[in-house]
Amino acid sequence: MKASPLENPRLFCSFRVEGKLYGVDILDVKEVTTEMMYTRIAHAPDEVLGLVNIRGHIHLALDLRRLLGLPPIPVTGESRLVLFKPIAGHSFGVVVDSISEIHTITPDRLETFSLAEPASLATQLGQVDLISAIGKLADELLVVLNPRRFLTIVEQNLTRAT
């Protein structure tokens, strides 16, 4: 969570899940692709869809819907795989319902979240780790997610299960 209210406008790669607009910082994103051929991993948690081969490199594919606690849906023509750079986490990506545009948001229109506000609604929702900020667009709200937390969430879920 990098709160930077005085920096230049940030670009966010936005996508939709269940109709809601989510986004990640573009500097975290490596690529967006339409590849949907996973190789399933046995005994892996549900959030892990499988392994994907992109131009010779193997990436882990996670289901964002499950990560957000939503019921999974089958793959559509709109589904896209968002791959993250190594700084966000080692060789992984998430599957989203559809891709939207690259939004440029100035810091004044960003609202950050922090753990210092335990009484916020987001905490009660249990998604406080994932969401890092909310961006205000002209007609919509953009929920900015923290990709670094994705893998950790998966591990947590795994340990919780066992």
Added chain:
Amino acid sequence: MKNFKLASKLFLLTAILISSVLLVAYVAVNRLAAVNTHVQHLVESTIAKVNRTSEMHVRFLGGVRAQKNAVLSPDDETSANYAASSRAAFTESREAISKLNELVLQDRVDGQSTAVEELIKAFEKAEEVNNQVLDLAIQNTNVKARQILSGAIQRDVENLNKRLQLWVDESMTKGATDADLVKRLVTLYAMHDNVVSIPFTAAKHIEPLTVEEMTALEKKVEDFLEKIQSGLALASGGDLSSQSDVRNRISDMKVSLAKLFQLSRLDTNNRSAEISLKPSKQAADEVVKRVSKLEDLLARESDSGSKLSAAAYASAIWWILGTTLLGILLGGIVAYLVKESVTKPVFEVRNLAQAMAAGDLRSRIQLNQQDEVGELSDATNSLADSLSRIVAQIQKVSEGLASSAEDLGGVSNHLLSQSEATSLNATSVASAAEQLSSNINTMAAAAEEMSVNVASISSASEEMSMNVGTISSAAEQTSSNVSAVSTAVGEISSSFTDVLNDVREGSRVAGEASRMADSATATIQTLSQSGTEISKVTEAIKMIALQTNLLALNATIEATSAGEAGKGFAVVAHEIKELANQSAKAAEDIARKIEGVQNDTRQAVQVIQNVSQIIKDINASSGRISLSVEKQTRAASMISQNVGEANKGVGDIARSIAEVAKAAGDMSRNVAEAARGATDVSRNVGEAAKAAGGISSDIHGVSDASRSTNQSASKVHDSAEDLDRIGKELKKLVGRFKINSEDITTE
């Protein structure tokens, strides 16, 4: 045959008889020759064969007898003689057989040659056996052996016995030691036994024995001799000269014994007897059997030969008899024919002459002979012809006379009857004329009445004429009205036709419109299809836009990651994004436009379908119009037809009425004429009454004339009858002659 002269006929008859006699003689000679041949054959060959056979048989039996004698006779000479005679007999027999064979082969009678061959075979076998026997018989070995036995050997034996006896006596007298004596005596006695056994054994040897037995006996004898020789030293008591003497005798005996054994072994007597008894007998029996068989055959031959000659004799008899009968038959037939050809014509000529004398001139003789008799018959025929011609002419003249008399008679009868009829008619006519005048009077009265009636008819007809005129004018008017109706109907009909044409035109146009609507629909379908295809292209463009968008996104991400260095690239990414957006927009635009076009198309299709439907409706209603128009046309034409007929009917009425008018006019005219006529009639009737009176007076004159005519007619009739009577008499005289119709010539 019929045309020969009499002399030649008789000559023919004689020739046939002579030739038949000759034929009989020839046949007889032929047949007798056949009989002769059979008899000759019988004598020459069959008897000769029988003789030869019997000769052969006799000689054969003689040979067999001689053979037996040869076997039986003990000494060589007689045996040899018998043997020779046997062989000679056999040879003669063989000669007889060969001669017989020649004869048999010449004759070639069935079975005889085979029988002779068999006989020859059997004979040869018998001869062979016979020779065997004879060869053995002449040897007489057994006899000789016995002779040796009884001669030399007996002598030797006796000598030996004497010697032995001497030695015995010697030993008795000598008085040697008992043992030696005894030994010598024993030896001597043993030797004596042996010596005595030898002839006994030899005699046994001569009997018929097997070879082994003979050998055994010979061995025995040898043993005996050995024993004798071995005992000799002891037996002799040292006397060497007697020993050598005995030894010489023994060797002599050995020689004789050897000869005896040899002769005995040959055993010819026994063997020849054996052969003579069995094989020779069998062969002889065989030969005899064959001979008897041959004799049977020859007997059969002679039998058949005699039968053949008897048959030939019988056939000869039949042939001769047959030929004789044939000759007689042939001669008889020819004689009969000759007689017929002579006597029959002569009888016919006689019959003809008799008939002519009786008055029958119709018959002729139908002979076609060229001989003397034929000439006679021809002459008689011509005589009958000329006589019949003369008689026919006389008949014709008499018939003409008779017919003329008849005619005359007929005419006179006719005349008589006619005059009678005339007088009767005259009377009847007079009465009729009176009746006529009375009738005329009645007629005058009736004529008056008629003229009154006629006047009344005339007035009535004038009235009728006027009425008919009125009707006629009314009918004319009706006719003109009907014509008007007819023309109106015709106009309606034509207008209907026009309507129909228009309707058809309209239907055609509707059809065309329908077709065009269909083609428009088809075109729109094509359009719709094109729209669908464009949609597909649009989809592709959308896909491209999406991909481009993604590409732009990734480019932006990369550009942002690159930081400062990526700013140029960020511009490129931006541009690509714009491009993607535009493409997407364009695609959407196209899609929307396509959508719009398709909507319009659908609307157009709908409209066209509506139009099509309307056209169909129009078509249907025009069809209905057409149908009803046709119906109306038919009705109009029917009306027209009926009106036409009505017109015609009215026309007929008009015509009929015109005719009635004309008839009425005629009728009034006729009535006027009738009135005139009645007046004339009454006038004429008066004149007729006058004429009737004149007729009556004329009729009386006619009656007188007819009476006088009647008298003359009866006179003519009498003369005609006389003439007729004379004609009949002449006819009767001539009628006694009967003639053919073709001889009656017309004059």
